[in-house]
Amino acid sequence: MTPSRKNIAILGAGLLGRLLAVELANAGCRVSVYDKSTPQSPQSAAFVAAAMLAPLAESISTEASVVRMGYYSLKRWPQILKCLEEDVLFQQNGSIIVWHHQDNSSALHFKNQLKKATAFLPPTHLSQNINKDELLQLEPQLSRQFEEGIFLPKEGQLDNRELLDALLHKGTQLGVQYHWQHVVELDQFPGNEFAHVIDCRGLGSKSDDNQLRGVRGEVIRIHAPEVELSRPIRLIHPKYPIYIAPKRNHVYVIGATEIESEDDSPMSVRSALELLSAAYTIHSGFAEARILELSAQCRPSFKNNLPKILHHKDLRFIHVNGLYRHGFLIAPAIVDRLLNLLFENRSPLANDLDIEIEDASYEHIY
Ligand SMILES: Cc1cc2nc3c(=O)[nH]c(=O)nc-3n(C[C@H](O)[C@H](O)[C@H](O)COP(=O)(O)OP(=O)(O)OC[C@H]3O[C@@H](n4cnc5c(N)ncnc54)[C@H](O)[C@@H]3O)c2cc1C
Incomplete structure (x- = not known):
C-alpha cells in the first residue's frame, strides 16, 4: 500500500511519537496520535532530558551500534529541523x-x-x-x-522543549490529529481502522512488555x-x-x-x-x-540498554522502545529504519545501522 493511503495510530507523543508523526504525515499518511498527558508532555522522558548528542562520550558505556546511530542522527537532525517552522537550538561544536x-x-x-x-x-x-x-x-x-x-x-546538543513544541506545530500543520489526555492500551485498537498501530509510549508500555525497565x-x-x-x-x-x-x-x-x-x-x-x-x-x-x-x-530501557523495534507478523502492531539515555542521540536513525520497514527503503543507509528488529508473536497482547 502506498503511504498516502495509510491510516496510522501512534500511542505516545514524547520524542519518538512526535518525530514519527511528522515523518509519517510528510510521507502522506493520515496520522492520529494519543497521549495520556497534555501538549507539553511533562511526564515524558523527552521533556526532562538534557538532549545532548554525545556519541563519543557515550561510547565508553554503550555498544558501537549506538555510536553509529548517533553519528547518523547527527547528520539527520539539521535536515529534520530545517523542515520545521520554528528555530530549534541545535549545536555541533563538540x-x-x-x-x-x-x-x-x-x-x-x-x-x-x-x-x-x-x-x-x-x-x-x-x-x-x-x-x-x-x-x-x-x-x-x-x-x-x-x-x-x-x-x-563533532558532539552536539539540541533544545528538547523547543523541539517538542516545533514537532507538534509541524504535525498539526500537516493534519496530524492529536488526542491529549487519552490513556491508551493496545487492546483498544483491535479493528482494521488503522493499517499500523505504533506504540511509542516509552515506559508507559511496561504493562505489555515486562522486559522494559x-x-x-x-x-x-x-x-x-x-x-x-x-x-x-x-x-x-x-x-x-x-x-x-x-x-x-x-x-x-x-x-x-x-x-x-x-x-x-x-x-x-x-x-x-x-x-x-x-x-x-x-x-x-x-x-x-x-x-x-x-x-x-x-x-525507558531494555536489559541490554539498546533500542528495539518489535512487530507482529503483518506489521499491524509495532513497538519502538528502549531508547534509554540515548533518545535524542538516536531517534532519527530509529525513525528512518522504521520508515524503511513500512515503505521499502526510503533511507537505505539506515538499514546498515544494526538496529534490533524482531518479528514477535505477542499472542497474549493481540
Ligand atoms: C534525566 C534525563 C536526561 C536525559 N538526557 C538525554 C540526553 O542528554 N541525550 C539523549 O539522547 N537522551 C537523553 N535522555 C533520554 C531520552 O529523553 C529518552 O530516550 C527519550 O525521551 C525516549 O523517547 P520515547 O518517545 O520512547 O519516550 P518518552 O519521551 O518518555 O515519551 C513517551 C510518551 O508516552 C506517553 N504515554 C505513556 N503511557 C501512555 C499511555 N498509556 N497512553 C498514552 N500515552 C502514554 C507519555 O505521556 C509520553 O508523552 C534523558 C532522559 C532523562 C530522563
Missing part, C-alpha cells in the same frame, strides 16, 4: 570533559576506555587531549583550576546570567560526575549520570546539593543562578 587534579587517575581510566571504544572511528571524530590554554580558548569562563581536559569534536535520571534547570559556557561540559568525578548543557538565554541543564531505580519521585536534597556543588566547581557564577526546576524522570 563537548568538553574536565576533572580536578586529584581525580587524574579517574581521567586516565576514562581516556583508556575512550581509546578502546572508539578504535573504529575516523581520526576526525576522535577525542583530543587539550591543555589549560586550549581549554580556556574554547571556554574562556571555565574555572582556572582545570589544568587539562578532553575535547570531543526505568532508569532514573535527575536534572536541575537554572538561569545563570553570569555564566557564559557555549557547549556541553562534563565533569569526571569518582562520586559526583555531572554534565552541564547550556541552552538559550543563559539557561543551563545540570544532570548527573543514572540511578538503577524506577523511582520517579521528586529529587532528593542530597542529589540537589551534589549537583549544584559540582556545578559551582566548574563555574563560580553558578552561585548566583536562580533555580528554575528540579526534575526526576525515568528513561
Whole structure:
C-alpha cells in the first residue's frame, strides 16, 4: 500500500511519537496520535532530558551500534529541523570533559576506555587531549583550576522543549490529529481502522512488555546570567560526575549520570546539593543562578540498554522502545529504519545501522 493511503495510530507523543508523526504525515499518511498527558508532555522522558548528542562520550558505556546511530542522527537532525517552522537550538561544536587534579587517575581510566571504544572511528571524530590554554580558548569562563581536559569534536546538543513544541506545530500543520489526555492500551485498537498501530509510549508500555525497565535520571534547570559556557561540559568525578548543557538565554541543564531505580519521585536534597556543588566547581557564577526546576524522570530501557523495534507478523502492531539515555542521540536513525520497514527503503543507509528488529508473536497482547 502506498503511504498516502495509510491510516496510522501512534500511542505516545514524547520524542519518538512526535518525530514519527511528522515523518509519517510528510510521507502522506493520515496520522492520529494519543497521549495520556497534555501538549507539553511533562511526564515524558523527552521533556526532562538534557538532549545532548554525545556519541563519543557515550561510547565508553554503550555498544558501537549506538555510536553509529548517533553519528547518523547527527547528520539527520539539521535536515529534520530545517523542515520545521520554528528555530530549534541545535549545536555541533563538540563537548568538553574536565576533572580536578586529584581525580587524574579517574581521567586516565576514562581516556583508556575512550581509546578502546572508539578504535573504529575516523581520526576526525576522535577525542583530543587539550591543555589549560586550549581549554580556556574554547571556554574562556571555565574555572582556572582545570589544568587539562578532553575535547570531543563533532558532539552536539539540541533544545528538547523547543523541539517538542516545533514537532507538534509541524504535525498539526500537516493534519496530524492529536488526542491529549487519552490513556491508551493496545487492546483498544483491535479493528482494521488503522493499517499500523505504533506504540511509542516509552515506559508507559511496561504493562505489555515486562522486559522494559526505568532508569532514573535527575536534572536541575537554572538561569545563570553570569555564566557564559557555549557547549556541553562534563565533569569526571569518582562520586559526583555531572554534565552541564547550556541552552538559550543563559539557561543551563545540570544532570548527573543514572540511578538503577524506577523511582520517579521528586529529587532528593542530597542529589540537589551534589549537583549544584559540582556545578559551582566548574563555574563560580553558578552561585548566583536562580533555580528554575528540579526534575526526576525515568528513561525507558531494555536489559541490554539498546533500542528495539518489535512487530507482529503483518506489521499491524509495532513497538519502538528502549531508547534509554540515548533518545535524542538516536531517534532519527530509529525513525528512518522504521520508515524503511513500512515503505521499502526510503533511507537505505539506515538499514546498515544494526538496529534490533524482531518479528514477535505477542499472542497474549493481540
Ligand atoms: C534525566 C534525563 C536526561 C536525559 N538526557 C538525554 C540526553 O542528554 N541525550 C539523549 O539522547 N537522551 C537523553 N535522555 C533520554 C531520552 O529523553 C529518552 O530516550 C527519550 O525521551 C525516549 O523517547 P520515547 O518517545 O520512547 O519516550 P518518552 O519521551 O518518555 O515519551 C513517551 C510518551 O508516552 C506517553 N504515554 C505513556 N503511557 C501512555 C499511555 N498509556 N497512553 C498514552 N500515552 C502514554 C507519555 O505521556 C509520553 O508523552 C534523558 C532522559 C532523562 C530522563
